[in-house]
Amino acid sequence: MMTFSARLRVVFGALAFSVLLIAAQAARAEQPAVIDPDASAVSEDHLLQQEPIIDGRISIPDTRAAVLEQPFGRDWRYYRVVILRGIGALAILGTLAALVAFYLWRGKVRIEKGRSGRKVLRFNGFERFVHWMTASCFIVLAVTGLNITFGRPLLLPLLGLDAFSAWSVWAKYAHNYLSFPFTLGVFLIFVMWLTGNIPNRTDVEWIKRGGGIVGRDHPPAARFNAGQKAVFWMVVLGGSAMVLSGYLLMFPFYGTGIYEMQLAQMAHATVAMLFMAGILGHIYIGTVGMEGAFEAMGEGTVDLNWAEEHHSLWLEEEATQSRDATRPRATAPPAE
Structure with a gap:
């Protein structure tokens, strides 16, 4: 026969089993009959769209390391890999194609009266130094910057992994360090030539008459x-936009977060692509597009007939100043 304590243990065991059974049945009733892994409650895309950044928990001081997911990064990557390459190819190759077509149609703009053999000073030595310093830095910055966007799909298959890696390292150093003299050059250009580059009514007339580039007309122009x-x-x-956004990228996370860094990279690269396309037109006019134009920055002087055709107002001003400088000054009569 069972003792009283043994019977008591059996009763309590049966009660405990009954409680567990009831609890299991209640939990099962709360679960859905079918689990849908694609439901919005468990969708990753739905979760990522709720917050711009999803942070985790870390034990180190750098709070940026806590970022687990940043949905805008997908948009930034798509822009950098797809859209930016399209903008760069369209802007640069499109500009080159347009310049070639224009040259075939118009040809080189010649000095209609021919060269006079007389020279007039257009830019002094310091102005030419600043121009060529800025231009040289820009060319290196452009080539090394294009490597970031187009190097992997274009150069990597041609050079191979080792050569492309070595080139990219040196390109990065050149891009970073030459940004400083480029910044100085942009600032000096602004200071040197600001007064002569304020738009006025003469510019409107110059544009209406084709600027001596379209057609054979030579509208008056100042310096x-x-x-x-x-x-x-x-x-x-x-240049200022590229400088500011570039320094944000060179010195990351000084007052900026991941989102701001991505915006800075997008702005820097986009402005650079458009800048390069615009400079191609400037290079065209200064070299093969116009006779005598390169001499202005190459030698500092231009032919008198070239100046008369393309910058007649400036030539008149120079002639007036020259006459005033050589005219003898009036002196007071000697005291008796």
């Missing part, structure tokens, strides 16, 4: 015509 003023402001404004 800088409307086209050169457009290049000046492109360099100043576009």
